[in-house]
Amino acid sequence: MHKKILLYGATDRNNYGDLLFPIIIEKELHNICDEELAFSSCAISESDLTNIGAKTTKGLKYFYRNTRDSIVIVVGGEVLQANWATLHYFLGTKINYVYNFVEKLLPNYSKKVNKLISLIVLRPKNYYPFVLSKKALKIKKVIYNSVGGSSSVKSYSNRMLSLLAESDYFSIRNKPAYDILHEKVESVKLVPDTAVIMSKYYPKASLKKHLSSALTSGASKYIFVQINKGYLGQDIDTFTSELDKLSEELKCKLVLCPIGIAAGHEDPFALDVLNSRLKCNAILIKEPDIEEIMAHIAYSELYIGTSLHGVITAMSFCVPYLGLRAGKVDEYLNTWGVEGLNSIAKENEVFNRAKSAIVTPASVLNDSKEKQFKLVEDQFLQIKNIINS
Numbered sequence: 001m002h003k004k005i006l007l008y009g010a011t012d013r014n015n016y017g018d019l020l021f022p023i024i025i026e027k028e029l030h031n032i033c034d035e036e037l038a039f040s041s042c043a044i045s046e047s048d049l050t051n052i053g054a055k056t057t058k059g060l061k062y063f064y065r066n067t068r069d070s071i072v073i074v075v076g077g078e079v080l081q082a083n084w085a086t087l088h089y090f091l092g093t094k095i096n097y098v099y100n101f102v103e104k105l106l107p108n109y110s111k112k113v114n115k116l117i118s119l120i121v122l123r124p125k126n127y128y129p130f131v132l133s134k135k136a137l138k139i140k141k142v143i144y145n146s147v148g149g150s151s152s153v154k155s156y157s158n159r160m161l162s163l164l165a166e167s168d169y170f171s172i173r174n175k176p177a178y179d180i181l182h183e184k185v186e187s188v189k190l191v192p193d194t195a196v197i198m199s200k201y202y203p204k205a206s207l208k209k210h211l212s213s214a215l216t217s218g219a220s221k222y223i224f225v226q227i228n229k230g231y232l233g234q235d236i237d238t239f240t241s242e243l244d245k246l247s248e249e250l251k252c253k254l255v256l257c258p259i260g261i262a263a264g265h266e267d268p269f270a271l272d273v274l275n276s277r278l279k280c281n282a283i284l285i286k287e288p289d290i291e292e293i294m295a296h297i298a299y300s301e302l303y304i305g306t307s308l309h310g311v312i313t314a315m316s317f318c319v320p321y322l323g324l325r326a327g328k329v330d331e332y333l334n335t336w337g338v339e340g341l342n343s344i345a346k347e348n349e350v351f352n353r354a355k356s357a358i359v360t361p362a363s364v365l366n367d368s369k370e371k372q373f374k375l376v377e378d379q380f381l382q383i384k385n386i387i388n389s
Contacts (some may be wrong), residue, residue: 002038003387005029006066008268009075010087010131012043012057013262016293019054020195021075025145025292027201028380029192033387044129055288064125064379067137071387073093074360076194078148078328079130081155085111087129097317106385108324115326139232141168141242143383148176148190148328161185168386171379175335176329190373191379192336195309198294199316202372207295214283222253222283223354224297224319225274229266231325235347240277242350243304249351250301250358254278257285257296259307260350267307287376302358304350308332315372318361318365320357322350 007022020165022041029037043057047069050056079265126132144164149172151155159187161184164170172178173189202216208216215222225243247254256275258267260290268286275284285296303314303321308329314321321346323337330344336341341360345353 002036004038004066004070005387006042006063006070006072007074007075008042008132010043010077010079010082010356011041011055011075012045012059014049014052014054014260015262015265015312016195016307017312018292019290020198020309021050021077022055022193023053024198024201025073025075026154026195028055028377029384029387031157032380033384034363035388037387042066051067051289052099060072060124063352066138067139069138069140071141071284072132072137072139072141073143073145074132074147076145076147080147080149080160080177082129083233083241084124084129084175087197087234087349100341116135127174128160128163131160132146133163134166139154140388143386144170144171144263145383146171146194146379147175148193149181151180152329153180156180156184162187169383173335174331176331183300189336189379191375193308193312194376194379195333196312196316196369198313198371199298199369202291202294203316204244204298207291207298209297210291211299212285212296213256215253215296221251221301222255223247223250223302223304223358224255224310224314225271225282226257226259226267226302226303226307226310227270227274227324228260228306229270231306232270234325235272236277239347239350242347242354244278244280245351247282249355252301254280255285255296255300256282257288257293257373258301259293259305259310265307267295311337316364318362318369320360320365322354322357324350336368336372338364 007025009021010018014105026039042063044060046055046059070242071287079175129348134142144167165185170187172191173193181188207214256271258271262269274281297313297319298317300319303310303319306324311321311323321341325344
């Protein structure tokens with residue numbers, strides 16, 4: 001009889017990193033487990049993004065009907081501080097009109113009111129979207145797989161900490177959150193984002209066919225560039241100028257490729273704006289699927305971007321990387337980045353930082369990759385033991 005495993009996360013929206021989690025988890029557990037496992041990918045809503053290489057997801061109703069005596073793996077991502085209203089908003093549902101109206105009508109109370117509205121509409125059985133009560137949902141085992149968390153102590157209520165403490169396995173990917181949580185939940189472990197082992201299942205050579213025809217017609221060195229809509233609020237003129245200088249100095253094309261499509265990211269809009277301002281030779285990739293994003297990073301000379309999973313993909317394929325913007329990217333780089341690449345670049349630093357990053361020795365990048373692979377693979381062995389017990 002197959003063991004039933006529910007893979008639960010924010011995997012119902014077109015955001016590259018979130019879509020990778022169930023794919024990698026299934027591949028690795030099928031690879032190391034002797035017994036047959038029956039996986040179901042679950043999220044807040046039903047979705048079908050198979051056209052871009054993602055898993056279909058079943059919604060909350062299915063999830064709640066099937067948690068009894070199941071093993072639930074919260075697949076990863078920035079889920080600990082997620083709330084129902086924000087998740088609902090990111091899905092682009094019709095209720096967004098209500099949320100937007102509340103924000104205009106009650107700007108000082110909109111967060112609390114919208115949370116209440118989302119609870120009434122969704123009627124969830126769990127208070128937090130991704131921090132689960134084993135008792136309330138009658139779950140056999142709960143595993144938190146290298147999730148992301150806030151670096152603010154105030155973000156962790158006693159209620160949340162109590163639920164995390166009752167989990168069967170709990171790992172977190174960023175050290176600032178780990179330092180806070182380790183004092184409250186002793187069992188928590190610090191482990192890299194599990195998507196980093198993607199190159200184990202998507203070898204670089206197998207991805208070449210997914211490159212743009214503009215890059216396969218001849219020997220083309222290029223730099224992969226990605227920004228999200230939020231980055232347009234930075235000094236975009238300086239950033240554009242730095243990229244133009246970099247392209248000219250290194251004789252490299254720029255490949256502008258979106259990674260996050262969902263609300264809250266909106267890379268295509270940002271890259272259209274960037275492309276219109278660049279003077280250098282740039283190739284704009286439209287509507288890439290998972291393997292096309294992966295391929296264009298794997299074959300690049302350097303990754304520059306605001307996407308955490310852009311950085312993680314570069315790490316997996318030993319490509320130098322330059323992160324942009326503070327927050328989870330900066331925290332992850334500080335935790336797992338190699339020396340010289342372990343902090344974000346400001347807009348006016350991109351040219352000099354990129355020139356330095358691009359000559360990072362391959363051996364240094366490979367050592368970092370192997371270290372992260374070992375930690376993630378060891379974690380999966382522990383998860384295997386929990387599944388089998």
